[in-house]
Amino acid sequence: MHAFNLQPKTLSLAERLADLAVDALIGEADLSPKPALVDRRGNGAHTDLHLGLMHASALSLWPAFKEMAQAAIESGEVGVPLREAVGRIGREGEQAMLATTAGVNTHRGAIWALGLLVTACALEPESSAAGPIALRAARLALIDDRYAPRPLSHGAQVAQRYGARGAREEAQLGFPSVLQRALPQLKRSRALGHGEQNARLDALLAIMTNLADTCVLYRAGEHGLQTMQLGAQAVLDAGGSASLAGRRRLHELDEQLIALNASPGGAADLLAACLFIDRIESGAF
Numbered sequence: 699m700h701a702f703n704l705q706p707k708t709l710s711l712a713e714r715l716a717d718l719a720v721d722a723l724i725g726e727a728d729l730s731p732k733p734a735l736v737d738r739r740g741n742g743a744h745t746d747l748h749l750g751l752m753h754a755s756a757l758s759l760w761p762a763f764k765e766m767a768q769a770a771i772e773s774g775e776v777g778v779p780l781r782e783a784v785g786r787i788g789r790e791g792e793q794a795m796l797a798t799t800a801g802v803n804t805h806r807g808a809i810w811a812l813g814l815l816v817t818a819c820a821l822e823p824e825s826s827a828a829g830p831i832a833l834r835a836a837r838l839a840l841i842d843d844r845y846a847p848r849p850l851s852h853g854a855q856v857a858q859r860y861g862a863r864g865a866r867e868e869a870q871l872g873f874p875s876v877l878q879r880a881l882p883q884l885k886r887s888r889a890l891g892h893g894e895q896n897a898r899l900d901a902l903l904a905i906m907t908n909l910a911d912t913c914v915l916y917r918a919g920e921h922g923l924q925t926m927q928l929g930a931q932a933v934l935d936a937g938g939s940a941s942l943a944g945r946r947r948l949h950e951l952d953e954q955l956i957a958l959n960a961s962p963g964g965a966a967d968l969l970a971a972c973l974f975i976d977r978i979e980s981g982a983f
């Protein structure tokens with residue numbers, strides 16, 4: 699008899715969903731060259747983040763994603779009890795993240811977006827279509843969580859100043875940036891044979907063309923947001939990340955956004971959401 703069981707352990711549904719969520723975060727972090735974001739090249743516009751921290755943070759969230767999926771399986775329906783359970787687990791995940799990063803916000807928006815999507819998937823594991831998953835996530839996001847603290851977050855300050863409702867609204871509308879922009883662009887660029895990394899960069903740019911990213915608004919105001927949106931569109935118009943002209947535009951956009959300290963963190967979170975849904979749609983679980 700062997701001392702070790704060498705058989706691969708069969709993962710539960712909740713564990714597989716947590717794996718996919720963490721994979722999506724690592725895929726987003728590693729993707730390079732992303733404008734002004736942490737990637738394999740460097741720290742973009744961030745002084746307090748680096749790639750190792752993004753990886754460690756992503757891994758620290760695995761238990762929270764698993765617990766959210768388990769809560770969905772046990773509850774079986776969208777409703778106040780599940781919303782409040784997921785809110786509590788999300789806040790615990792945030793504490794695990796902050797303990798790992800010594801207090802730096804690496805993945806706040808991603809816990810929210812991916813947490814809702816993991817929960818939505820676990821509610822109906824037989825259905826892998828993006829539309830119904832996003833709709834279930836939106837229904838959850840629309841439910842009020844009475845225990846959620848209401849801090850004067852960067853997002854809340856930007857909402858007061860510019861009227862942008864950020865991460866919450868994106869989820870409540872069923873992730874339009876992911877379903878209507880990122881996923882179609884990812885598929886278009888893949889179909890053109892642009893290569894997976896370029897297709898992912900194009901998907902990120904497609905999100906950036908239209909998003910009211912509260913990270914950018916907080917750090918660089920409306921001018922920063924406009925620079926991000928127009929610059930991302932210019933890259934896509936020039937032929938996307940796979941073309942020489944598009945790459946030149948992408949490099950310019952990176953420099954412009956770094957000069958403005960305008961890191962599109964919300965767009966990055968939504969790219970992770972896009973990569974997650976793409977894996978679900980392709981039958982990964």
Ligand SMILES: CC(C)(COP(=O)(O)OP(=O)(O)OC[C@H]1O[C@@H](n2cnc3c(N)ncnc32)[C@H](O)[C@@H]1O)[C@@H](O)C(=O)NCCC(=O)NCCS
Nearest residue numbers: 785788807810813851852853864865868910911912963964
């Ligand atoms: C809704 C959240 C994101 C708070 O949003 P708020 O705008 O107040 O906060 P904050 O300034 O910290 O921004 C959160 C993050 O969202 C991302 N983001 C920014 N803009 C956007 C956008 N337009 N769309 C999507 N994500 C965005 C950014 O990465 C940013 O870091 C969430 O953290 C929350 O409500 N937490 C409470 C605990 C809870 O219920 N958790 C549930 C986990 S499923």
Ligand SMILES: Nc1ncnc2c1ncn2[C@@H]1O[C@H](COP(=O)(O)OP(=O)(O)OP(=O)(O)O)[C@@H](O)[C@H]1O
Nearest residue numbers: 727735736803804805806807808913963964966967
């Ligand atoms: N690759 C990435 N690089 C940088 N940020 C990312 C990346 N992926 C996701 N993000 C998101 O961007 C956010 C970081 O933005 P930001 O630094 O503005 O946050 P903050 O701590 O709220 O603000 P500040 O650093 O201005 O005090 C994180 O919440 C995270 O969700």
